[in-house]
Amino acid sequence: MxxxxxxxxxxxxxxxxxxxxxxxTMKNLIKLFIGVEIVSKAVSLVLAATGFARQNILVxxxxxxxxxxxxxxxxxxxxxxxxxIYRHTNSLDVRKIAKLKG
Amino acid sequence: xILQIALLAGLVLFSAAAVLFKDLIRSAVCLAVASLLLGxxxxxxxxxxxxxxxxxxxxxxxxxLFILTIALxxxxxxxxxxxxxxxxxxxxxxxxxxxxxxxxxxxxxxxxSLPGTPETGSFGEVLWNRRTLDLVxxxxxxxxxVFSVLALFRKREHK
Numbered sequence: 001m002x003x004x005x006x007x008x009x010x011x012x013x014x015x016x017x018x019x020x021x022x023x024x025t026m027k028n029l030i031k032l033f034i035g036v037e038i039v040s041k042a043v044s045l046v047l048a049a050t051g052f053a054r055q056n057i058l059v060x061x062x063x064x065x066x067x068x069x070x071x072x073x074x075x076x077x078x079x080x081x082x083x084x085i086y087r088h089t090n091s092l093d094v095r096k097i098a099k100l101k102g
Numbered sequence: 103x104i105l106q107i108a109l110l111a112g113l114v115l116f117s118a119a120a121v122l123f124k125d126l127i128r129s130a131v132c133l134a135v136a137s138l139l140l141g142x143x144x145x146x147x148x149x150x151x152x153x154x155x156x157x158x159x160x161x162x163x164x165x166x167l168f169i170l171t172i173a174l175x176x177x178x179x180x181x182x183x184x185x186x187x188x189x190x191x192x193x194x195x196x197x198x199x200x201x202x203x204x205x206x207x208x209x210x211x212x213x214x215s216l217p218g219t220p221e222t223g224s225f226g227e228v229l230w231n232r233r234t235l236d237l238v239x240x241x242x243x244x245x246x247x248v249f250s251v252l253a254l255f256r257k258r259e260h261k
Contacts, residue, residue: 004103009210010202011110015117017198022121025187030126030172034133037164038117041140044156045113052147058221058228064144064152065229066240068159073247075164079171080254086175093181 008049015042029082029092036078040071106146113139118195122188130168137161151225 015038022035044064051060082092089096113136120132137160144153221228230237 004106006207006210007107007110010206011114013202013206014114014195014199017195017202018114018117018121021191021194025184025191026121027183028126028181030168030175031121031129031181031183034120034129034168037133038120038136041113041117041136044152045140045143048144048147048149048152052149056221057148058223058225059232061144061149061152061225062229062233064149065155066233066236068152068155069240070243072159072163073243075167077247077250077254079167080251082171083174084254091181092175 002053005049005053008045008053012042012045012049015039015045027094029085029094032094033075033078033082037071037075040067043067106143109139109143109146112136113143118191122191124183126172127169130165130172133168134161134165137164 019035019038019042022038023032026032026035044067047063047067048057048060051057051063085097086092116132116136116139120129120136123129123132137156141153141157141161144150144156
């Protein structure tokens with residue numbers, strides 16, 4: 001593994017930190033989903049960077065394309081769920097979705 | 103290498119801006135710029151298909167979906183975030199950067215890597231011939247997404 005791979009891993013770790021911080025501290029549902037998107041960016045960066053460093057960029061590229069397609073499916077479903085939650089509660093506050101709380 | 107590091111730094115900065123901005127439209131635009139930078143990084147790595155997908159689908163389509171959702175939930179959708187989380191972010195960010203800089207390399211170098219051989223062929227051969235089973239799974243996930251969106255937006259029956 002070359003030194004550039006460590007740089008990629010370092011930046012991917014920082015991206016992961018930003019995403020997880022967003023997920024832990026924000027209350028707006030759309031903001032929380034932006035956090036999920038940032039985490040997914042970190043994952044696709046790790047996939048591509050590892051393929052690049054191992055000279056297996058074609059497989060890594062195919063995995064990233066697959067990941068992006070799955071991500072779109074996830075985003076469409078999650079945003080539809082967010083709109084439905086908004087219709088029911090008239091708010092995007094995650095604390096108001098506590099009906100199943102034990 | 104300097105340009106690549108600048109692109110990575112821009113990716114992290116725009117992602118952090120997407121988290122910290124209070125206005126959701128600005129956050130969505132920052133996320134789109136971050137996707138654009140990631141797409142350019144993919145292009146520079148020699149992964150043009152991944153870069154094109156990242157720019158067209160993530161920076162384009164997903165941003166449109168985000169902005170559409172923000173527009174649909176505009177009235178009453180504002181949520182007050184705590185100020186402490188925004189103020190504490192730079193502190194935690196610097197602490198994490200220090201940990202990342204000093205500890206991460208030693209952790210990553212301990213992971214032993216399997217021997218690999220440089221691959222040959224085209225992207226199409228790798229995508230369609232070497233990875234057939236997970237493509238079936240991918241198609242199933244796309245259908246699951248389509249059906250779940252249809253189910254979530256179906257018309258309610260009025261009694």
